[in-house]
Amino acid sequence: MSRSSRVLVTGGAGYVGSHVARLLVESGYDVTVVDLLRDHGGTGNRWAVPKAARFFQGNCGDPVLLRSLLPHGESFDAILHFAAFILVDESVREPLKYFENNVVNSLRLFSFARETGVPSVIFSSTAATYGQATSDLLTEESPQKPINPYGVSKLMTEQMLRDVFSTGDTRFVALRYFNPAGAHSSLEIGQSRPEALHLVNVAAEAAVGARKKVSIFGTDYPTQDGTCLRDYIHIEDLSDAHLEAIRYLEKGGASDFFNVGYGRPYSVNDVIATMKEVSGVDFEVNTAARRAGDPAKLAADPSKIRRVLGWIPKHDSLKEICRSHYLWEKKRREERI
Numbered sequence: 001m002s003r004s005s006r007v008l009v010t011g012g013a014g015y016v017g018s019h020v021a022r023l024l025v026e027s028g029y030d031v032t033v034v035d036l037l038r039d040h041g042g043t044g045n046r047w048a049v050p051k052a053a054r055f056f057q058g059n060c061g062d063p064v065l066l067r068s069l070l071p072h073g074e075s076f077d078a079i080l081h082f083a084a085f086i087l088v089d090e091s092v093r094e095p096l097k098y099f100e101n102n103v104v105n106s107l108r109l110f111s112f113a114r115e116t117g118v119p120s121v122i123f124s125s126t127a128a129t130y131g132q133a134t135s136d137l138l139t140e141e142s143p144q145k146p147i148n149p150y151g152v153s154k155l156m157t158e159q160m161l162r163d164v165f166s167t168g169d170t171r172f173v174a175l176r177y178f179n180p181a182g183a184h185s186s187l188e189i190g191q192s193r194p195e196a197l198h199l200v201n202v203a204a205e206a207a208v209g210a211r212k213k214v215s216i217f218g219t220d221y222p223t224q225d226g227t228c229l230r231d232y233i234h235i236e237d238l239s240d241a242h243l244e245a246i247r248y249l250e251k252g253g254a255s256d257f258f259n260v261g262y263g264r265p266y267s268v269n270d271v272i273a274t275m276k277e278v279s280g281v282d283f284e285v286n287t288a289a290r291r292a293g294d295p296a297k298l299a300a301d302p303s304k305i306r307r308v309l310g311w312i313p314k315h316d317s318l319k320e321i322c323r324s325h326y327l328w329e330k331k332r333r334e335e336r337i
């Protein structure tokens with residue numbers, strides 16, 4: 001019997017990485033996770049890593065650690081690279097921290113991939129690389145003009161992928177996530193960062209009584225209800241996109257970039273109303289001025305990922321996203337996870 005494919009998951013103790021690591025284990029992959037963890041300068045939680053995965057606490061840009069993960073002369077079949085810092089506001093205040101972690105550590109990881117001949121690399125990119133939307137639905141060819149150091153660091157890493165792997169045997173897929181939300185259906189893992197300021201998370205926190213109110217930043221945008229529109233995507237559909245990406249590369253697919261969203265944006269008001277409906281809690285909402293740099297609408301044209309990777313979303317429902325995020329938030333507060 002041939003051995004299972006060996007995959008390295010960086011940042012596999014974080015929100016997205018832990019969901020994908022779990023799906024990979026369930027799909028028969030031999031998973032190794034490297035993560036800094038919360039107490040060592042990262043944001044991940046050891047308990048979020050699947051039990052069947054090997055785990056190493058450390059930096060994904062540490063060549064000594066990376067080389068120690070497998071016996072000399074052996075290599076990974078794929079690397080899925082989630083590890084990064086992701087707070088936009090913090091990136092504005094501390095850009096060097098973002099370039100050091102998101103760009104320099106990615107460079108070291110890609111160098112390891114090249115030197116050890118890893119055939120497939122999957123990279124977590126973001127809609128933040130587009131900056132302000134220039135069209136109704138963003139395609140992969142839409143201009144990329146990030147408006148904060150976080151987005152710049154991700155675009156620089158995309159560029160490195162292109163150049164570093166333009167020769168050699170490694171092919172890559174970069175997935176540009178839109179707005180991931182929701183939790184795993186088991187309710188064993190979900191968003192667990194205290195500083196997570198995404199709207200669905202903030203609304204779920206208000207619904208469970210962990211925050212007093214939700215603020216709507218701007219009600220005068222040129223949208224149907226005046227609030228911003230975003231393309232929320234269920235974390236389990238996002239996880240599936242990674243599985244499709246790895247299979248695509250295993251079958252010899254060419255290096256490429258894909259949006260991951262539904263192409264069906266919802267407004268801030270829609271999210272608040274849906275969270276109130278699924279939780280049955282009428283939490284307080286106030287309106288505030290627009291925040292600098294918030295585009296009126298950000299939504300993906302998902303036709304490429306559907307066509308090329310064969311990705312078929314199964315949870316394209318704002319209600320389902322809000323319900324699973326709320327149930328997880330409730331559980332983690334009750335059980336002090």
Ligand SMILES: NC(=O)c1ccc[n+]([C@@H]2O[C@H](COP(=O)([O-])OP(=O)(O)OC[C@H]3O[C@@H](n4cnc5c(N)ncnc54)[C@H](O)[C@@H]3O)[C@@H](O)[C@H]2O)c1
Pocket residue numbers: 010011012013014015016017034035036037038041042043044045058059060061081082083084085086101105124125126127176177178179180193198
């Ligand atoms: N969550 C989102 O809204 C979103 C949207 C678009 C793109 N992304 C991308 O998805 C990826 C995962 O995001 P997330 O929401 O799961 O964030 P997260 O903070 O929950 O997870 C990131 C994980 O990476 C770890 N990490 C950071 N730097 C590391 C390093 N140098 N070495 C090892 N581990 C390190 C952290 O400890 C954490 O566990 C990131 O690359 C992010 O840019 C996230």
